[in-house]
Amino acid sequence: MISRLSGILIDKESAHIVLDVQGVGYAVDVPLTTYYQLPSTNEPLTLWTHMAVREDAHQLFGFHEREQRSVFLLLIKVSGVGPKLALTILSGMEVSALRNCLQREDIATLTRIPGIGKKTAERLVIELRDKLDKFSVSLPGEQKAANVSLVPEATASEEAMSALVALGYKPVEAQRAVNAALKDSALNSDDTASVVRAALKGLLKS
Structure with missing residues (x-):
């Protein structure tokens, strides 16, 4: 099992990156909270990882913080939540917000995340309501991500x-949410992370 990787970031696109480790390129899927902390390409990077093994594929999932990987592992133990959906959850909500949502039994907010139906939301509440208590504050990466700007190619x-489409939102929904977020005069419209966070906040409240 691959638990940690250190190498050179050679490619990044949406929530998918390639990490060169001594000449071997590892394809790694990451949540947006990790994506917005990535260095520029050709810079060193270390990730805490989980490898999901299936008959038809081996997938690597990477996280800046070890604690966030721990939450990911809790999520995929819930029936109906696979690695891809767990990554979407962690991209759409900070761990602190997820914990509060589960404690409030806020099924409505959970079902606004693409891929989560009512039954899955109820299972998340029942199985994880008390297991996220040890993550009582936002993880370090959650605090830093909002202040990290990407070097924009677009x-x-x-x-x-x-990023929103990669999470599973329809293009029309994503465009509407981004447009609404950009109307906030206090928003840094040149910072992708800030725009995504504001758009997600609107999507989860709508």
Whole structure:
């Protein structure tokens, strides 16, 4: 089992990266909270990882913080929540927000995350309501992500659109959420992470 990787970041696109470790390129899927902390390409990077083994594929999932990987592992133990959906959950909600949502038994908010139906939301509440208590504050990465700007190859709004679609939102929903977020005069419209966070907040409240 691959638990940790250190190498050189050679490619990054939406929530998918390639990490070169001594000449071997590892494809790693990451949540947006990790993606927005990535260095520039050709820079060193260390990730805490989980490898999911299936008959038809081996997938690596990477996280900046060891604690966030721990939450990911708790999520995939819930019936109906696979690695991809767990990654979507961690991309759409900070751990602290997820914990509060489960404690409030807020099924409505959970079902606004793509891929989560009412039954899955109820299982999340029942099985994880008390297991996230030890994560009583936001993880370090959650605090830093909002202040990290990407080196843009596209505009922040275009990057945000791509990120939301990668999470499973329909393009029309993503565009509407980004447009609504950009109307906030206090928002840094040049910072992709800030735009995504604001758009997600609107999507989860709608």
